[in-house]
Structure formats: C-alpha cells, structure tokens
Amino acid sequence: MNNRKKHYRKGGKKKSFSEIIGIIYFSICVCLLAYTVIAIPILLGLLKAYGVKTNAVITPNTSSLFHRHTTSCYLYEYQVNGKTYEGNSLVEERDSSKIGATIQILYLDWLPWFNRPVYYWDD
Numbered sequence: 001m002n003n004r005k006k007h008y009r010k011g012g013k014k015k016s017f018s019e020i021i022g023i024i025y026f027s028i029c030v031c032l033l034a035y036t037v038i039a040i041p042i043l044l045g046l047l048k049a050y051g052v053k054t055n056a057v058i059t060p061n062t063s064s065l066f067h068r069h070t071t072s073c074y075l076y077e078y079q080v081n082g083k084t085y086e087g088n089s090l091v092e093e094r095d096s097s098k099i100g101a102t103i104q105i106l107y108l109d110w111l112p113w114f115n116r117p118v119y120y121w122d123d
Contacts, residue, residue: 051106
C-alpha cells in the first residue's frame with residue numbers, strides 16, 4: 001500500500017504568468033473602485049462631522065500631473081505632530097494671488113493625510 005497522500009490542485013491546471021498578472025490587475029482595479037465608491041464618501045462624512053480644524057498655507061506647488069485633462073490647482077500645507085501634510089486647495093493655478101494665503105482645513109486626527117478645505121462643502 002502506498003502511504004503517500006495525493007495532493008490535488010483545485011482546477012487541476014497551473015496558471016500561466018499572464019493569468020496571474022491579470023488576476024493581480026483585476027484585484028487592484030476592484031480595490032480602487034471600492035476605495036472610490038465606498039471609502040471616500042464615508043471618510044468625507046466623518047471628516048465633516050468629526051474633522052479637526054486647523055490653518056494651512058497655500059503653496060506654489062500644483063496638484064495636477066496631467067495638466068491637459070484636469071484643472072491644475074495649488075496645494076496647501078499644514079502640520080500635525082511635526083509632520084507636514086498637503087492637500088488640494090481647489091484654487092486654480094491662474095489665481096497666483098492666493099499663494100501664501102492662510103486657509104482653514106479639516107483633517108481626521110487618526111488619518112491626517114485625509115483632509116479638505118472648509119470651503120469644500122460650500123455651494
């Protein structure tokens with residue numbers, strides 16, 4: 001009698017390299033979609049209700065890597081516990097008079113990189 005256990009792979013066929021890459025790509029797409037559709041609206045709700053208000057300074061740095069297809073806006077910087085974070089000021093690049101201006105922003109104290117200017121919710 002043979003005492004060795006037989007190991008069967010589910011599906012019975014080894015996946016090719018391109019199939020593995022396809023699975024990884026699909027997984028990344030699903031995660032990004034979940035973050036965009038589920039996480040951001042939840043985080044925005046938490047930010048509006050429980051966000052910590054602080055001041056930030058608009059910098060000459062811009063937000064858009066793809067200037068051709070998006071509106072380029074200036075970034076702002078603020079500090080939390082000695083670490084500098086930045087966000088999109090929603091001030092368009094053509095309005096350079098706002099560089100150096102102080103604005104109020106909200107951030108989550110347990111997730112300080114998630115932030116928005118207070119006027120984000122204005123109509």
